Amino acid sequence: MASPTLISDTEAWKDLKAHVEEIKKTHLRDLMSDADRCKSMMVEFDEVLLDYSRQRVTLKTMDKLFKLAEAAHLKEKIERMYSGEHINSTENRPVLHVALRASRDYVMLSDGKNVVPEVWKVLDKIQEFSERVRNGSWVGATGKALKDVVAIGIGGSFLGPLFVHTALQTDPEAINSARGRQLRFLANVDPIDVARNITGLNPETTLVVVVSKTFTTAETMLNARTLREWISAALGPSAVAKHMVAVSTNLTLVEKFGIDPNNAFAFWDWVGGRYSVCSAVGVLPLSLQYGFSVVKEFLMGASYIDQHFFTAPYEENIPVLLGLLSVWNVSFLGHPARAILPYSQALEKFAPHIQQASIQVSMESNGKGVSIDGVPLPFEAGEIDFGEPGTNGQHSFYQLIHQGRVIPCDFIGIVRSQQPVYLKGEVVSNHDELMSNFFAQPDALAYGKTPEQLHKENVPPHLIPHKTFSGNRPSLSLLLPSLNAYNIGQLLAIYEHRIAVEGFIWGINSFDQWGVELGKSLATQVRKQLNASRTKGEPVEGFNFSTTTLLTRYLKATAD
Ligand code: F6P
Secondary structure: OOOOOOHHHOHHHHHHHHHHHHHHOOOHHHHOOOHHHHHHOEEEEOOEEEEOOOOOOOHHHHHHHHHHHHHOOHHHHHHHHHOOOOOEOOOOEOOOHHHHHOOOOOOOEEOOEEOHHHHHHHHHHHHHHHHHHHHOOOEOOOOOEOOEEEEEOOHHHOHHHHHHHHHHOOOHHHHHHOOOOEEEEEOOOOHHHHHHHHOOOOHHHEEEEEEOOOOOOHHHHHHHHHHHHHHHHHHOHHHHHHHEEEEEOOHHHHHHHOOOHHHEEEOOOOOOHHHOOOOHHHHHHHHHHHOHHHHHHHHHHHHHHHHHHHHOOHHHOHHHHHHHHHHHHHHHOOOOEEEEEEOOHHHOOHHHHHHEEOOEOHHHHHOOOEOOOOOEOOOOOOOEEEEOOOOHHHHOOHHHHHHOOOOOEEEEEEOOOOOOOOOOOOOOOHHHHHHHHHHHHHHHHHHOEOHHHHHHOOOOHHHHHHHOEOOOOOEEEEEEOOOOHHHHHHHHHHHHHHHHHHHHHHOOOOOOOHHHHHHHHHHHHHHHHHHHHHHHOOOOOOOOHHHHHHHHHHHHHHOO
């Protein structure tokens, strides 16, 4: 018998489907009272602790999920990824972002060629260039040191670097090495984003880094032209050579744009945009801001998780466990959303990054409707990721996750704060206060509060329904030792691999993103129409009634 194309056709999937009824009869209140169960659901690697005891799973469920992983050939798929096979079949490319953080002596093959030496060639070039800019031996057109950097890019060429930058801003070592420097990110084509990013900057002391894998993305290229004009207008066109550099896979287009190819930092088509933060996409701007040694730590943290993901058995493998639990929540328990709740303000840009890859990673990767073979999926894949650092989130959407919809939550806590604050005479620091909430929330979700408990507390009967918490709401807790560059790398890699695991189980291609194309091509038609109407007075044609009306109104209101 031919092997089934869809994972939902396997016995392992059907077995889990049947098992749901059994789980529906359980409550986390009872599951949490089994200490052996809870103990077996705590996994630690490299000081990162995962506690998934508050997931709606029993040991039996986990066993069935491991069988599902077998049925999906998870181990083989991970190995195929690491061995450089073209697992991104719709774009005929390998998926080798793990090579971006491999140590120098590592061998990782793409089409028979070891890519690690190429990776390090670019890293060495970044180290040299960033040191020259930082120590003032690379100066701008008027001889002044370049202390500010504007990185232009969107999607994966923006969100990952922004997340890492935001996280590093509180690390004492990073703060120290960034003293006197600024790093800004220009992503949106909205002129307000341009204005915000150049306000207060002097072109004489600014370096612009254009980051685009394709070097064709409309928003990025328009913003790059705008800042090229900003530099040229102030310092003359020849200043571009000293004030603009690029990161791309398309060095021909970089040169055509007017950036010296010697000032271009390459990466490769085997790096997906949303998995590119460990390439020059992130490493260059972050090294300019913090110095290469800090960024190297970040790469090492990610690399150590890469090894763990490749070698650890399923039961001890943090990304595998996270991925399997997500599949369980989405495809079996029917929870389509996931809240990512870091109890760390430094991680405020983590959820936006994960949205794409996982982020940006998650939603762009796994938001698919067909299997890797093009067969429509008879189940929903992908999650709706959202999040906000605690405790801020507690004052906005937590009401919904406690008493409204069931949304599995990822609580991310940091043991040692980068910036603990003790008020005079108080033994509980700001960080203790923050972490009190980190420890309390998962139990509030799991246990809830019953009408009987409320009754005993003399709550008036008419308020009992309002004050009841059903509980039984799943969450998991990830506890990191600290939030230095190394730990940030660990966290990134854990989530990147978790998303890959989900995609491997669902049998989809997590590494393409055809779903973003249609909107882009329709925008091209609109752009052409705006041009034709403005320059030749052509009427709006070829659009439906709604778009024609809106466009006509817009053109009329913006006509000179
Ligand atoms: O959103 C679609 C996308 O293609 C992402 O995958 C990518 O990260 C982003 O656009 C930017 O693309 P580029 O780096 O080529 O400018």
